[in-house]
Amino acid sequence: MPVITAPENYNAEELYVDLRPSFGQPLYLKCEGFNFAGSIKLKAATAMVEAAERDGRLNAESVLVESSSGNLGVALSMLAASKGYHFVCVTDSRCNLATRRAIEALGNDVHIVTEPTPRGGLLGARIDHVRELCAADDRYVWLDQYRNPNNWQAHYRSTAPAIARMFPDIDTLFVGAGTTGTLMGCARYFRERHRPVRIVAVDAVGSIIFGGTQGQRNLPGLGASVRPVLLDESYVDDVILVPEPDTIRACHRLAHAGFLFGGSTGTVVSGAIGWLTAHGHGSGTAVAIAPDLGERYLDTIYQTNWVHGLYGEDACESRHHADS
Structure with a gap:
């Protein structure tokens, strides 16, 4: 065991x-x-967070931010709680209520995007919001699951x-x-x-x-x-x-x-x-x-x-x- x-x-x-x-x-x-975390996304979340730690991108003041439809958001919330970071999950109106509540129960925040972009849809709108957060505050660290x-x-x-x-x-x-x-x-x-x-x-x-x-x-x-x-x-x-x-x-x-x-x-x-x-x-x-x-x-x-x-x-x- x-x-x-x-x-x-x-x-x-x-x-x-x-x-x-x-x-x-x-x-x-x-x-x-x-x-x-309840999904396969724990593997990617762990690998991305540990790589950011090794590269020196994450420190005690960092705020993790990521666009997610749900499961990666829960995985990153769990890791943030375990490692002492704060996390902001940027999602959209399709995200299940149970998922949002799980992220919040783990001590993190959920931002919900409701208006799609003309070409990128709701995902494009979520990514735009993440970029805005990072531009406004250099404590934010975007792992970018889509390119990482x-x-x-x-x-x-x-x-x-x-x-x-x-x-x-x-x-x-x-x-x-x-x-x-x-x-x-x-x-x-x-x-x-x-x-x-x-x-x-x-x-x-x-x-x-x-x-x-x-x-x-x-x-x-x-x-x-x-x-x-x-x-x-x-x-x-x-x-x-x-x-x-x-x-x-x-x-x-x-x-x-x-x-x-x-x-x-x-x-x-x-x-x-x-x-x-x-x-x-x-x-x-x-x-x-x-x-x-x-x-x-x-x-x-x-x-x-x-x-x-x-x-x-x-x-x-x-x-x-x-x-x-």
């Missing part, structure tokens, strides 16, 4: 869910939400090697795309080791990460209205765009099997199951990365009136059926 003195010192790295009984496809789901190489390097050093150890015969990996830190870290790891692993990126309809048409997105997490600087598409073999109603159906199907996952996980699972259904599976193993858990989505994805109001009454019905 591990004994820790700081919350960032614990992360369950080797927990997987076999989705064949629930979805009828051979897919292992790597669960990244079992840490004190420590974002992808965290997964190059931890997430991808853990998958390779568990599944030496992996042939397909499904990774959700937001900042593309997880995607690029895993893709670079397997490419540089000459592993024949097909990298399939999963994005949300309405996101422009891979050149799609920008549209309204109501769920925080995956997707972006600004193309991530970290992305190098040469490492990506295929891309899947998932509509939000399909994300919700996947989340509900997982919940009905006893697994309460978050919206980002629902998107990845929906995309992966759809891809496997269309393409079949090779002789090796297919793995998908589950970035988050579902407690922060109880008032949205798992709230019937919220779902019906935005997507209609059939949005909670599952379209995927397990093999009999």
Whole structure:
């Protein structure tokens, strides 16, 4: 049993869910939400903060600031509380109430942006606000998850090697795309080791990460209205765009099997199951990365009136059926 003195010192790295009984496809789901931040974002947050400390950018007077749709904000809030910094999370109206309350409970502040920019959307508006804070006060330190190489390097050093150890015969990996830190870290790891692993990126309809048409997105997490600087598409073999109603159906199907996952996980699972259904599976193993858990989505994805109001009454019905 591990004994820790700081919350960032614990992360369950080797927990997987076999989705064949629930979805009828051979897919292992790597669960990244079992840490004190509740999501995979703890890895990137820790790597970025520790690099800033090593570089001398952070001191006792520093105020961390970052744009986040939610999960990275919670991770940075936890680290700030643990390390004695103050943190300001710049988010937008899509951020779940439970997430905002978690950030505030950890002693930090939340700034909510409500007006999108003409070209950058709400993400562009959040980044503009961060820049304004930094320009007004030199105590502010912006880690910039969208450009920071420590974002992808965290997964190059931890997430991808853990998958390779568990599944030496992996042939397909499904990774959700937001900042593309997880995607690029895993893709670079397997490419540089000459592993024949097909990298399939999963994005949300309405996101422009891979050149799609920008549209309204109501769920925080995956997707972006600004193309991530970290992305190098040469490492990506295929891309899947998932509509939000399909994300919700996947989340509900997982919940009905006893697994309460978050919206980002629902998107990845929906995309992966759809891809496997269309393409079949090779002789090796297919793995998908589950970035988050579902407690922060109880008032949205798992709230019937919220779902019906935005997507209609059939949005909670599952379209995927397990093999009999």
